[in-house]
Amino acid sequence: xxxxxCFSQSGNSFKVAFMLRALSQPYETVFVDFMQxxxxxxxxxxxxxxxxxxxxxxxxxxxLTQSGAILTYLARKHGAFGGVTPDEQQEVLRxxxxxxxxxxxxxASYRFAKAFGASTPDPAxxxxxxxxxxxxxxxxxxxLAASSFVVGTAPTIADISLCGxxxxxxxxxxxxxxxxxxxxQKS
Amino acid sequence: xxxxxCFSQSGNSFKVAFMLRALSQPYETVFVDFMQxxxxxxxxxxxxxxxxxxxxxxxxxxxLTQSGAILTYLARKHGAFGGVTPDEQQEVLRxxxxxxxxxxxxxASYRFAKAFGASTPDPAxxxxxxxxxxxxxxxxxxxLAASSFVVGTAPTIADISLCGxxxxxxxxxxxxxxxxxxxxQKS
Numbered sequence: 001x002x003x004x005x006c007f008s009q010s011g012n013s014f015k016v017a018f019m020l021r022a023l024s025q026p027y028e029t030v031f032v033d034f035m036q037x038x039x040x041x042x043x044x045x046x047x048x049x050x051x052x053x054x055x056x057x058x059x060x061x062x063x064l065t066q067s068g069a070i071l072t073y074l075a076r077k078h079g080a081f082g083g084v085t086p087d088e089q090q091e092v093l094r095x096x097x098x099x100x101x102x103x104x105x106x107x108a109s110y111r112f113a114k115a116f117g118a119s120t121p122d123p124a125x126x127x128x129x130x131x132x133x134x135x136x137x138x139x140x141x142x143x144l145a146a147s148s149f150v151v152g153t154a155p156t157i158a159d160i161s162l163c164g165x166x167x168x169x170x171x172x173x174x175x176x177x178x179x180x181x182x183x184x185q186k187s
Numbered sequence: 188x189x190x191x192x193c194f195s196q197s198g199n200s201f202k203v204a205f206m207l208r209a210l211s212q213p214y215e216t217v218f219v220d221f222m223q224x225x226x227x228x229x230x231x232x233x234x235x236x237x238x239x240x241x242x243x244x245x246x247x248x249x250x251l252t253q254s255g256a257i258l259t260y261l262a263r264k265h266g267a268f269g270g271v272t273p274d275e276q277q278e279v280l281r282x283x284x285x286x287x288x289x290x291x292x293x294x295a296s297y298r299f300a301k302a303f304g305a306s307t308p309d310p311a312x313x314x315x316x317x318x319x320x321x322x323x324x325x326x327x328x329x330x331l332a333a334s335s336f337v338v339g340t341a342p343t344i345a346d347i348s349l350c351g352x353x354x355x356x357x358x359x360x361x362x363x364x365x366x367x368x369x370x371x372q373k374s
Contacts, residue, residue, distance in 0.1 A: 051285055051326055066288070069281040087249075094256040098238055100288040101253070124311040139238055 002027035005048060005056035007034045009116065011108055011165035012067040013055040018160050019071055023078045032056075035116065067164070068096040071157035081157050091151040095158035103136040107165050107173070115172040133175075189214035190245035192235060194221045196303065198295055198352035199254040200242040205347050206258055210265045219243075222303065254351070255283040258344035268344050278338040282345035290323040294352050294360065302359040320362075 002020060004027050006013030020027045032054050038044050039052045049056050049065045057064045057073075064070045072093070075082030083089040110129040113121035140162065143150065150158040170176055189207060191214050193200030207214045219241050225231050226239045236243050236252045244251045244260075251257045259280070262269030270276040297316040300308035327349065330337065337345040357363055 050330055051289070052322075064277070064281075066281045066284040068284045068288075069277060072280060073277060090251070090256060090260060093259060094251075094253045097253040097255045097284070097287050100284050101255075101292050102238070105288050105292055122311040122315065124309040125315045128309065128312045128315075135239075143237055 003030055003058035004028070005030045005032050005058070006054050007032050009112075009168075010034065010054050011104065011168065012053070014167070015067045015161050015164035016055045016057055016070050016074075018164070019074050019081065019157065022155075022160070023074060023080060025074075025078070066100075068100050068157075068161060071096065071161060075157050081155060081160065083151055083156050083158075084154075088152045088156070092156050092158045095150050096161050098136075098139075099158070099161045099164075102132070103140065103162060104165055106132040106136065107175075111165060111168065111173040114174060190217055191215070192217040192219050192243035192245070193241050194219050196299075196355075197221065197241050198291065198355065199240070201354070202254045202348050202351035203242045203244055203257050203261075205351070206261050206268065206344065209342075209347070210261060210267060212261075212265070253287075255287050255344075255348060258283070258348060262344050268342060268347065270338055270343050270345075271341075275339045275343070279343050279345045282337050283348050285323075285326075286345070286348045286351075289319070290327065290349060291352055293319040293323065294362075298352065298355065298360040301361060 002025060004013065004016055004020070006017065006029055017027070017029075032038055032044075032048075034054060039049070039054065045052050048063075051065055053065060055065070055067055055070065057070045059073075064073055072082065075092075083092040106129050110126065110133055113126065113129075140150075147153075149155055150162060165173070189212060191200065191203055191207070193204065193216055204214070204216075219225055219231075219235075221241060226236070226241065232239050235250070238252055240252060242252070242254055242257065244257045246260075251260055259269065262279075270279040293316050297313065297320055300313065300316075327337075334340075336342055337349060352360070
C-alpha cells in the first residue's frame with residue numbers, strides 16, 4: 001500500500017494523488033502540517049525529506065520525493081502514462097522539467113503568497129511572478145493549440161504534472177482556472 | 188557531431204557543454220543572441236525551441252531542450268554519469284528536478300537581474316529570490332556534508348546540473364562562488 005505524505009493545498013501532492021487514482025492504485029495519506037511549518041523542522045527533514053517538501057511517497061522501504069521524480073517512477077513501475085516510444089518519454093521528461101522550472105514553480109509560489117501567506121505579499125514580487133507565469137501559460141497555450149495532450153495522443157504524466165495547480169478555486173490564485181482547465185483538456 | 192545552441196552567460200548551456208566535455212564528445216556551438224531577445228522571437232521559437240530557451244542540442248535529426256532532459260538523454264546514450272543502479276538513477280532525477288525547481292531556477296534569475304537586466308532590479312524581488320536561493324543552498328550544503336557527490340560515490344549529471352551557475356564571477360551573482368564551489372567539490 002502506497003503512503004502519500006501530503007496536505008490538501010499542495011498541488012504537487014495532488015499530482016501524485018491524481019496519478020495513483022489514474023493507475024487505480026490504493027493509497028493512504030499521511031497529513032503533513034505544512035501550514036504550521038512542520039516541513040521546516042530538522043527532525044521531519046531527517047525522517048521524511050531533506051528537501052523540506054511534500055509530497056513524499058512511501059512504497060515499501062522506498063521513500064520518494066519531488067513530484068516529477070515520483071510520477072516518473074510510478075509511470076515506469078506500472079507501465080502507464082509515461083509516453084509510448086523513447087522519443088515520447090524524452091518529451092515527457094522535457095515538459096516535466098518545464099513544469100518544475102517555469103510553470104508550477106512560479107504559479108505555486110504566487111498562489112501561496114496570495115492565498116496563504118502570513119502577511120500581505122509584496123506587490124513587486126507578485127508582479128514579477130505573474131510575468132513569469134503568464135509567459136509559461138503562453139508557451140503551453142501555443143503548444144496545446146496544435147494537440148490535445150502535451151505529448152503524443154493520450155494523457156501522460158506531463159499533463160498530470162502541468163495541471164497540478166489548475167483545479168484550485170480562482171480566489172486562491174486570481175487566475176481563471178476554468179479557462180486554463182479548458183486549455184489543457186480540449187479533447 | 189552535436190550542435191549546441193547557446194550563449195556564454197547561460198549556465199544551463201554550460202551544463203550541457205560540461206557534460207559533452209566530460210563524455211569527450213566533440214560538438215560545435217551555435218551562438219544564440221539571447222541578450223538581444225532572439226529567443227523571444229516567434230520564428231526562432233518555431234525553428235528552435237517553443238519554450239523560448241537555450242540550450243538546444245541537435246543530435247542529427249533530434250532537437251533536445253531543457254538542460255535536465257538533455258543531460259538525461261546524454262547519460263543514457265553514452266552510458267555514463269547517470270547513476271549506476273536504478274535507485275541511483277531515481278535519485279539523480281530527484282536532484283535534477285530539485286535543481287530546476289528550487290536552485291538553478293531562482294539563482295539564474297537572481298544573477299541575470301543583478302548582472303544583465305536592462306534596469307535596476309526591484310529590491311523586494313531580489314530579496315525574495317535570495318531567500319529562496321539561500322534555502323536551496325542550505326538543503327544542498329547539508330546533503331553534501333555527508334557525501335562528496337550529490338548521488339552515490341562518483342559524479343553524475345545531478346552534480347553537473349547543480350553546479351551549472353557556480354563558476355561565474357562573484358560580481359555577477361553576489362554569491363561567493365569559491366565557497367559554493369568548495370561545498371560541491373569537497374572530495
